[in-house]
Amino acid sequence: MVVSWWCSASNLAWSWTWRPYLGVWLFVAALVAGYLAVLARMGPRFAPEKPRATGLQLASYLTGVAVLWIASDWPIGTLGSGYLLSVHTLQYALYCLVAPPLLLLGIPQWLILGVEHAAPRLWRVLRFLANPLVALLIFNVVLLGSHTQQVIDGIRPSQLGSFAVDMAWLAGGLALWWPVIAPVPAVSRLSYPWKFGYLFISTILPTVPSAFLVFADHPLYALYELAPRVNGISAVDDQLVAGIAMKVLGDVIVWTAMIVVAIRWVRSEAEEDRMERGVSG
Amino acid sequence: MSIPITQVSGTPRSLRLWSFLTAAAVAVGAAACQDRVQPVELGAKLHNPLYPQFQLTDTEGRTFDFAAESKGSVTLLFFGYTRCPDACPVHMANIAGALKKLPHRIASQVQVVFVTTDPDRDTPERIREWLDHFDTKFIGLTGTEEEIAAAGRQVKIAPAVKEPLENGDYLMGHSARVIAFTADGAGRYLYPFGTRQADWAAEIPALVSWGAE
Structure with missing residues (x-):
């Protein structure tokens, strides 16, 4: 059995036979080991009390890593990188919209505060990235750039190119969610209404590639048009599903986050009211 | 919780790190661009028409006389087999997709003829069922191995070869080119695997109007 480094296009007919990808396993192992190493190394300096990460933070981070693993490995990684555009879109949603918020929710507050003191330059970068305009710019450049024909037909077919696209999605997703989920107010000062509006705005531009996919006369990407067929799904139907999925999946995920923001907003207002009544009473 | 005020001066290390990351990103990008979807030469013209x-x-079950049937309309001739995992379904789907988007007056002047290279497994019923996935008007042809090989030789197509698989099944190695015949019954152009729907949508009207100028 051939062990590949990363999922990419191949001329092999699709089969439901498992294929191993060494790079994916190393990537997942590095994410877990890196997280635990940072907690162990920085914890004694910045968080003497244990536990250094709550159970919820740990669970959130590991779930985020698991999502990345599912998105990268066989079969989703294999199908999405070389056979079906619709699965490529699912990968995009997992990489950009599902995994990043889970990973960010897994970062303890003391760790970010520790960065301010241990690595002030990185702290400034984190604050810069928490600017919603910067974050939206990065996310939308990644989204649009990674769906150009040049990238999908020119870069995506190789293992390194596929890896680069996946990492760009992850970076774009982390940038998108950072202003909303940054665990330290000093990094992101967005109020609840601004977070709500920011998330809403983030759903606008993905409509463009989605519409192109849905309304195109012919398949847009040679990579998926000329790939061996999977279960007889035509390239046109695949592209149609991809276009709809890009919009629907993205909207469902971001609107769910908006609902969470709205609930927290209402709760915080109610809390303030209660405190005001308590003070005046 | 008290936070130590000691700051780690990381300028040289962070500079090295950023330099490394930038170089790595450039290397990944450069390496990634090496392996891209190659453009194909469309509609290579045959110097000696077929x-x-x-x-x-x-x-x-009817006899199909290719020379007689190919006159009066554009004919796209392809040799393949229904169990083909790659080129055959892609070619058929792309031609069908393009024909569906073209105006009826153009699409109605095109016939697609599929000749099986695997007559042992491709029964007429199976060919019909498979072609109907793409377009019910596509014509499927079969015959003995010798008849099919002889037909292939006339259009300069190498005979298909059985490629056994580990599970006892087999694939057929075969030409992946579509031969385009203009309405005068002459095979004039070759379209390789890699011809896309958009390409067919541009090429078919030109084939239909061939000789009209």
């Missing part, structure tokens, strides 16, 4: 004279059997 005028094949063969008869095979269609999926209804």
